[in-house]
Each structure stands twice: as structure tokens, then as C-alpha cells.
Amino acid sequence: MLNLKNPDLLRKHAYINGQWIDSDSGETLDVINPASGETVATIASCGADETRRAIEGANEAWPEWRDLTVKERAKILRDWYNLIVDNADDLAKILTAEQGKPLAEARTEILYGANYLEWFAEEAKRAYGDVIAPPSKDKRIVVIKQPVGVTASITPWNFPSAMIARKVAPALAAGCTFVAKPASETPLSALAMAVLAEQAGVPKGVFSVVVGKSSRAIGKEMTTNPLVRKFTFTGSTAVGKQLQAQCAETIKKTSMELGGNAPFIVFDDADIDEAVKGAIVCKYRNAGQTCVCANRILVQESVFDVFAEKFSAAVNALKLGNGMEEGVDVGPMINPGAVNDVRALVEDAISKGAKNLNEGGPSELGECFYTPTVVSGVDDTMKLFREEIFGPIAPLYKFSSEEEAIQIANDTEFGLASYFYARDIGRIWRVAEGLEYGMVGINEGIISNEMAPFGGIKQSGTGREGSKYGIDDYLEIKYLCMGGI
Numbered sequence: 383m384l385n386l387k388n389p390d391l392l393r394k395h396a397y398i399n400g401q402w403i404d405s406d407s408g409e410t411l412d413v414i415n416p417a418s419g420e421t422v423a424t425i426a427s428c429g430a431d432e433t434r435r436a437i438e439g440a441n442e443a444w445p446e447w448r449d450l451t452v453k454e455r456a457k458i459l460r461d462w463y464n465l466i467v468d469n470a471d472d473l474a475k476i477l478t479a480e481q482g483k484p485l486a487e488a489r490t491e492i493l494y495g496a497n498y499l500e501w502f503a504e505e506a507k508r509a510y511g512d513v514i515a516p517p518s519k520d521k522r523i524v525v526i527k528q529p530v531g532v533t534a535s536i537t538p539w540n541f542p543s544a545m546i547a548r549k550v551a552p553a554l555a556a557g558c559t560f561v562a563k564p565a566s567e568t569p570l571s572a573l574a575m576a577v578l579a580e581q582a583g584v585p586k587g588v589f590s591v592v593v594g595k596s597s598r599a600i601g602k603e604m605t606t607n608p609l610v611r612k613f614t615f616t617g618s619t620a621v622g623k624q625l626q627a628q629c630a631e632t633i634k635k636t637s638m639e640l641g642g643n644a645p646f647i648v649f650d651d652a653d654i655d656e657a658v659k660g661a662i663v664c665k666y667r668n669a670g671q672t673c674v675c676a677n678r679i680l681v682q683e684s685v686f687d688v689f690a691e692k693f694s695a696a697v698n699a700l701k702l703g704n705g706m707e708e709g710v711d712v713g714p715m716i717n718p719g720a721v722n723d724v725r726a727l728v729e730d731a732i733s734k735g736a737k738n739l740n741e742g743g744p745s746e747l748g749e750c751f752y753t754p755t756v757v758s759g760v761d762d763t764m765k766l767f768r769e770e771i772f773g774p775i776a777p778l779y780k781f782s783s784e785e786e787a788i789q790i791a792n793d794t795e796f797g798l799a800s801y802f803y804a805r806d807i808g809r810i811w812r813v814a815e816g817l818e819y820g821m822v823g824i825n826e827g828i829i830s831n832e833m834a835p836f837g838g839i840k841q842s843g844t845g846r847e848g849s850k851y852g853i854d855d856y857l858e859i860k861y862l863c864m865g866g867i
């Protein structure tokens with residue numbers, strides 16, 4: 383059905399401790415194409431027992447993997463990277479089939495994820511220690527860095543490949559072993575990654591993929607099993623809080639990449655055409671289902687009308703459709719429930735006085751489709767202001783001063799990404815420093831890449847992924863006090 387060049391990439395079994403297995407219970411789960419409603423594949427649905435075996439396998443594999451030289455591990459990661467690049471077209475098709483995003487965007491995600499493997503293959507070589515001045519002549523203080531150990535991860539459906547790559551790359555590079563649980567809606571991309579990991583020479587047990595619909599049971603095992611030393615999650619803040627609490631019992635090291643409520647601010651000195659372009663990619667990438675998507679577009683009053691007009695025209699030009707079709711800009715949402723969620727947010731705003739500028743709404747293309755929509759006249763009494771929209775809705779707010787923009791932007795419990803467009807250099811520094819966010823895009827709507835530290839503050843999470851900082855989340859610091867010198 384997908385016409386893959388390499389059909390072997392489409393797997394129906396879980397990959398646990400180097401074996402492709404059915405679930406113990408014989409249970410299966412259907413992976414549904416959100417554009418067509420068709421079943422892409424029916425795969426094994428595992429639970430806690432298979433997860434435990436994957437963790438035990440990772441623990442057994444750990445010493446040998448840890449004791450390879452960094453260069454030996456880097457070679458395997460580099461081979462894995464090359465295989466992903468070689469198979470990018472097929473991997474993109476699998477991703478679009480299970481997730482919905484346009485094929486070109488899926489291919490971009492595959493390469494974006496692969497870049498983390500390439501980056502960390504090199505970066506692990508630079509995980510240097512330290513020599514510190516001692517308090518007395520007969521002592522020496524040395525600091526070394528060592529891998530944390532068995533790592534478990536849970537990732538969402540919005541980036542089925544890149545979110546795993548962004549975690550497994552630093553983990554393996556550092557010398558940790560890794561058990562992944564992808565979202566049950568999008569397990570196929572993760573399994574395809576495992577096929578290529580095996581081919582690249584990642585040893586048995588070093589990377590396992592547990593697939594299954596009982597996420598609670600799998601998550602419980604991952605967060606309570608004492609063999610797991612590090613747990614890393616990307617997903618909603620509500621689930622992240624629960625998983626973090628579960629990790630507390632065994633004091634696991636955790637990284638949490640949670641929800642966002644990104645402000646996208648357009649000041650009166652901005653290049654409006656550039657701001658419109660930036661807002662379009664920032665908002666409508668992945669049909670708005672991204673934790674760093676513009677969630678609130680704040681526009682200074684003197685340029686509000688011109689921005690709203692140009693932005694609405696650009697939104698109306700976006701083509702909604704099946705991501706497999708040529709020329710489609712925006713694909714379906716992940717499931718009918720997600721469509722209902724955004725519909726409710728828009729209805730709440732309209733009932734409180736907002737205006738649907740382009741009459742966007744559920745589309746006749748299918749039950750997962752929602753047309754890109756612009757809502758004006760939004761204020762902080764509306765749910766659109768407080769909640770992560772995770773859909774193709776762009777709410778426009780008006781503000782008058784720089785201080786007011788910063789105050790509105792920071793009026794949220796989230797602190798992941800933020801964006802602003804301005805030209806005045808003094809304003810650029812003031813606003814960049816005033817925004818309470820882990821990341822700030824300045825005259826730029828796309829900020830993610832493997833060389834930069836991705837992550838949030840406040841209730842958007844902890845830890846950083848990518849960059850020279852990203853490896854630290856998978857390393858422990860050990861201090862050696864050498865006496866008798």
C-alpha cells in the first residue's frame with residue numbers, strides 16, 4: 383500500500399532485547415491513517431511484562447556498551463545516521479501514513495531527527511572531565527563523567543521519529559542503554575528506526591522499542607523499575623507531572639519536555655511580511671500540533687490591521703489535504719478527538735466575543751480535518767489564551783506597549799518557546815531578556831535544530847535536548863579525591 387523501496391522497514395512486532403516479538407497476551411493494536419481512516423498496520427500490543435524484559439535486557443547490555451570507546455560507539459551511531467538518510471523517503475512515507483503530516487514535512491522530520499545521531503556521535507567525544515585545585519598539598523581533585531545507565535523514554539505522536547532520535551542519540555553516545563515507548567498512535571516510525579539500528583550494529587538490548595496501547599502499565603514499569611536510572615518524557619504537562627511523581631520513589635534522573643503556550647509578538651517596528659511568513663510556519667507546521675507552535679499571536683495596535691489582513695490571506699492560501707498528495711501544506715489532525723478539542727476552544731472564544739476571521743472549522747475532507755483558522759478579538763478570559771491549542775487555530779491579540787506585550791506573554795504557567803519580530807536593537811535585548819521562556823525566536827519562526835539547546839522552564843519541563851548541553855542529561859559527575867600525594 384505504501385510502495386516502500388525497502389518494505390522490511392514496516393514492522394508489526396515489538397523489538398525487545400534484540401528480538402522481534404509478538405505480545406505475551408497476543409493482543410494487537412491497529413495503527414490508523416488519520417487522513418483516510420484506513421488501517422496502516424496491525425501490530426503487537428505489549429504491556430508491563432515485555433517492558434520489564436526490555437529493561438532487564440538493557441541492564442545486561444549496559445556494561446559492554448558503556449565500556450566501548452567513545453569512538454566505537456560514535457561509529458555505530460554514524461552508521462545508523464547514514465542508514466536513516468539512505469532510507470529517508472520510505473521513513474517519511476511511514477511517518478505520513480501513521481501521523482498525517484505532509485510528506486515533505488515528514489522527510490524534514492526524519493532528517494532533523496537523524497541529525498541528532500550525527501551530532502551526538504561527535505559530541506560524546508567532548509564530554510570532558512576536570513581537574514580542580516585541591517584544598518591541601520597532598521590532595522588532588524579530579525572530576526570524571528560517566529553514563530547514567532539504563533534509560534527509558536515515552537514520546538508523543540506529533541514527532542514520531544525525531545522525539546525518539548533526540549533522546550536516544552545522546553543516551554547511546556554517552557554510554558547508556560535505552561528502552562523507548564512511542565505513542566500508540568504512531569509506533570511504526572519507532573520500529574523502523576529499530577530495524578536500521580539493528581542493521582547499523584547497535585548490539586542486542588542497547589535499544590529496545592516497546593509498543594502497546596496500555597501506556598499506563600508500560601509507563602508504571604518504566605518509572606518504578608529500580609534498574610531504570612533515567613527517565614525522559616515528551617508529552618502533555620498533565621501526564622509529565624504524573625510520571626515525574628512516579629519516578630520520585632526511586633529518585634530517577636528525569637528530563638521532561640512538556641506543553642507550551644508560545645507567544646508570537648509582532649512589534650510596530652517589525653518587517654510585517656517577514657513576521658507573516660514566520661507566523662505561518664511557526665503556527666501551521668504539523669497542523670499546529672507542536673509544543674513550540676505559536677499559541678498566542680500578539681500584535682501591536684498600530685500594525686494590527688495590516689498584519690491581520692496579510693496573515694489571513696496567507697492562511698487562506700494554505701492547502702489542507704491528505705499529506706501524501708502533492709502540494710498539501712496542512713494535513714489532518716491526529717484523531718477526531720483532537721478536532722473536537724480545537725472546535726470547543728474556538729466555540730468558547732466566539733461565545734465570549736471573538737471573531738472567526740476566515741470562517742475556519744471542521745472540514746468535509748474527513749473527520750480528522752480542520753481548516754486553518756484565524757480568530758481575532760481574543761482576550762485572557764478565553765480558553766484559547768490559557769490552554770495549549772495543539773491545532774491549526776491562530777488567535778490574534780492586540781497590545782499597546784512593549785511592557786504590556788511582555789506581561790501578557792509571561793502570564794502563563796508554561797515557559798517553552800516564545801517568538802518576537804522587531805528591528806530596534808535596544809528593544810530586541812529588552813524583550814529577549816524579559817521573556818520567561820527557555821527559547822526565544824527573534825525574527826525567526828523555526829528554532830529547532832540539533833546544535834541548539836531545546837527545552838523549557840516553569841511547567842514546560844526540565845532538561846535540554848541537543849547542543850553541547852544535551853549530553854549532560856545522560857551523564858553523572860563523579861568526583862575523585864586523591865590523597866597521599
Ligand SMILES: NC(=O)C1=CN([C@@H]2O[C@H](COP(=O)(O)OP(=O)(O)OC[C@H]3O[C@@H](n4cnc5c(N)ncnc54)[C@H](OP(=O)(O)O)[C@@H]3O)[C@@H](O)[C@H]2O)C=CC1
Pocket residue numbers: 536537538539540563564565566567594595596597598599600601602616617618619621622624625639640641642672673770771772
Ligand atoms: N509537549 C508536547 O510535545 C506534546 C504536548 N501534547 C499536549 O497534550 C495534549 C494531549 O495529547 P496526548 O497525546 O494525549 O499526550 P500525552 O501526554 O497523553 O501522550 C504522550 C505520550 O505519553 C503516553 N502516556 C499517556 N498517558 C500515560 C500514562 N498515564 N502513563 C504513561 N504514559 C502515558 C502516551 O502513550 P499512548 O499514546 O500510547 O497513550 C504517549 O506516548 C495535546 O493536545 C497537547 O496539548 C501532546 C503531545 C506532545
Ligand SMILES: O=C(O)CCCC(=O)O
Pocket residue numbers: 540541545616617671672673674830836
Ligand atoms: O512538539 C514537540 O514536542 C517538539 C517540537 C518539535 C521541534 O521543533 O523539535
